[in-house]
Amino acid sequence: MLVRCGLCNVKRWYQPDDLQKIFGDIEPDLVGSKMRCERCGKNEFMHAETQSPTARERQGIRVRRLAEIRTVRRVVWKDEQ
Template identity: 40%
Template sequence: MPDLPPRRRTLIVLLSWAHARGHLVQVGCGFQAGVRYYVPDDLIRLFGDVDVQSLERKMKCGRCGRGDNVEVDLRLPSAAERQRMTIRRLVDIRVKRIPVWRDDAPQNSDP
């Protein structure tokens, strides 16, 4: 019988839990070298109170625009680390208005 790997316990961490404990959300792209840090409360305004790992499917890289290789993790920085970090803050949410048209065909009135 082959040896099976040990079961992994998946810990579901919600953004509200991370915000209450002072964590930051670290988002990195596998194609770009940069890493960005977000406040969980800002991400709650965008995506709702979701699991942190589900953000990997919802976010895109800010530099290359790709979303297929985004890595999301929680980070609890020390005070010295936090002073050196650049944290992205949500300023505004803009909704793009796209018109939807319908063609009305002329009505044919035959007696």
């Protein structure tokens, strides 16, 4: 699956099953709106599409694979009167 940022023109390839582990079973068109560009930090310009590249095109593609999912716990305090 190809995900690109329309603002800074970055293209990245992902395996669909890796994205499904993160976002669940959603439509491919919605994946782009749930991601944030690593270069500019915005998500308004993200666009995702499914493509089937030819064997020749696949040789030049670097696919990003999911290494791990980290859960961040934040402490929120409340002052009592």
